[in-house]
Amino acid sequence: QSEKTLALIKPGMYDHIGQVMTEIARAGLKIIRLQMLVLSREDAMEFYAEHQGKPFFDNLVEMMISEPIVAMELMGPSAISAWRRLMGPTEKDRARMEAPNSIRAKFARNNTYNAVHGSDSPASAEREIAFFFGRPGYFPTTATF
Ligand code: CMP
Numbered sequence: 001q002s003e004k005t006l007a008l009i010k011p012g013m014y015d016h017i018g019q020v021m022t023e024i025a026r027a028g029l030k031i032i033r034l035q036m037l038v039l040s041r042e043d044a045m046e047f048y049a050e051h052q053g054k055p056f057f058d059n060l061v062e063m064m065i066s067e068p069i070v071a072m073e074l075m076g077p078s079a080i081s082a083w084r085r086l087m088g089p090t091e092k093d094r095a096r097m098e099a100p101n102s103i104r105a106k107f108a109r110n111n112t113y114n115a116v117h118g119s120d121s122p123a124s125a126e127r128e129i130a131f132f133f134g135r136p137g138y139f140p141t142t143a144t145f
Helices: 014-026 041-047 057-064 079-087 092-098 103-107 122-133
Strands: 002-009 030-037 069-077 116-118
Touching: 002 014, 002 079, 002 122, 014 030, 014 069, 014 079, 014 103, 030 122, 041 057, 041 122, 069 079, 069 122, 079 103, 079 116, 079 122, 092 103, 103 116
Parallel strands: none
Antiparallel strands: 002 069, 002 116, 030 069
């Protein structure tokens, strides 16, 4: 049974966008929609609303708006857990200890600049896919360099 999830390639990952997409394809997942964009502060705060009030929230928002990101809708068998397995644990040190070949083990700089994001449940996948791809007329700012 096919499933969908939202994947983000976060700021700081420009040089590794191709490698992340290759790993997604080799894991048997399909990239069915993709956009490079720059989040506004308001959008970043809304996307991560569940983390409002946590000590890392302000740094998280600043990080997310600091550079272009790549948003992708992924589809495949158990896409949510398959993409989370590719990403590895959220925290850099745990990723390096527990999943040394994971994307975060290879590319996370710290617990904020942790390379990638993935939806954590079917409900959040639905919300997050709709956030990036489900709003008619929503065109977030195009990347500029
Ligand atoms: P993400 O999986 O996108 O979900 C929340 C984000 O907050 C996380 O990745 C990191 O970018 C950031 N973050 C920063 N510090 C922490 C922390 N201590 N625990 C969890 N997430 C953190």
